[in-house]
Amino acid sequence: MHNSLAAKPEDSTPLYQQLARNLRSHIHDGSLKAGNTLPSERALTAMTGMSRITVRKGIDELIREGLLFRKQGSGTFVAKRIEAPVSELSSFSDDAKARGEDSAVIWIIKTYALPTEDEANALGIPASIEVVRLGRVRLSGGEPLAIEHAVVPAKFLPDLSAVKGSLYEALTANGAKPVSGTQRIRAALATPTEAGILCIEEKAEILRIERSSKSEDGEILEYTRSAYRGDRYDFVSQLVVGAGGNPR
Incomplete structure (x- = not known):
């Protein structure tokens, strides 16, 4: 999953949207299953080379879509319908x-x-x-x-x-x-x-x-x-x- 989350230099889409799109793809294809814990913001920052603010913005987009949810003190998880x-x-x-x-x-x-x-x-x-x-x-x-x-x-x-x-x-x-x-x-x-x-x-x-x-x-x-x-x-x-x- 490491390489597939990184932004593509030739893609003019904002970085946070690229991250959201890549995570969304992993959720839809089953690589990230319902209930799985998402890597921490710090880990995603290291994996993608994006800033922590950018990573958080990408995660927030998927939370708004209902694909992810945060649990205070535990992390961010893939949501289950x-x-x-x-x-x-x-x-x-x-x-x-x-x-x-x-x-x-x-x-x-x-x-x-x-x-x-x-x-x-x-x-x-x-x-x-x-x-x-x-x-x-x-x-x-x-x-x-x-x-x-x-x-x-x-x-x-x-x-x-x-x-x-x-x-x-x-x-x-x-x-x-x-x-x-x-x-x-x-x-x-x-x-x-x-x-x-x-x-x-x-x-x-x-x-x-x-x-x-x-x-x-x-x-x-x-x-x-x-x-x-x-x-x-x-x-x-x-x-x-x-x-x-x-x-x-």
């Missing part, structure tokens, strides 16, 4: 576990409160009914991937200390297992606050998700609004031919 099924009702914790990764939570808020009018409507309850308000950053493999804000009727979570990692696990333990749900996904741009929390560029692509889940008897258990990193997630669904026709 996460395929999340949209046809299954599963939690962030379960999805991370299925990928063989450890999930973690940074709590923003965990309290009892009254719902807003929109939240009460989404939950199908009067605005005078108390809810649990949960705000948290979801991490997988130590990397912040999503921000979630959930509201749950308080009767389903009478003990806030029981809510640790998985909301669905806490609900199920209290006899309110989610068995069905709906979600809406749309593309958006990260706000400055979201960008700072998720360690991405301001106005980077994110996926906004609204989800509600129901118990077996049809009660609405949660209304959750999330912001997922668009550079890391692909939401995938399986398609089948409808009963009334043929595929076109």
Whole structure:
């Protein structure tokens, strides 16, 4: 990889773009695999003969593209696209576990409160009914991937200390297992606050998700609004031919 990263004197493309292009090629051809650690900036400077500022600029370009990500104190890594099924009702914790990764939570808020009018409507309850308000950053493999804000009727979570990692696990333990749900996904741009929390560029692509889940008897258990990193997630669904026709 040493020689293939060096700039070509006859190429008038800016040096940082040449480095980004060469690294991008190694990622696409599999020479640098998802999860691999990128050589340090100092090592890349020695390998390419470029200045450290130029090397950092080239790396930053690939981070903006979502091909690389930095982990504080650990280095820069090749990013892996996460395929999340949209046809299954599963939690962030379960999805991370299925990928063989450890999930973690940074709590923003965990309290009892009254719902807003929109939240009460989404939950199908009067605005005078108390809810649990949960705000948290979801991490997988130590990397912040999503921000979630959930509201749950308080009767389903009478003990806030029981809510640790998985909301669905806490609900199920209290006899309110989610068995069905709906979600809406749309593309958006990260706000400055979201960008700072998720360690991405301001106005980077994110996926906004609204989800509600129901118990077996049809009660609405949660209304959750999330912001997922668009550079890391692909939401995938399986398609089948409808009963009334043929595929076109």
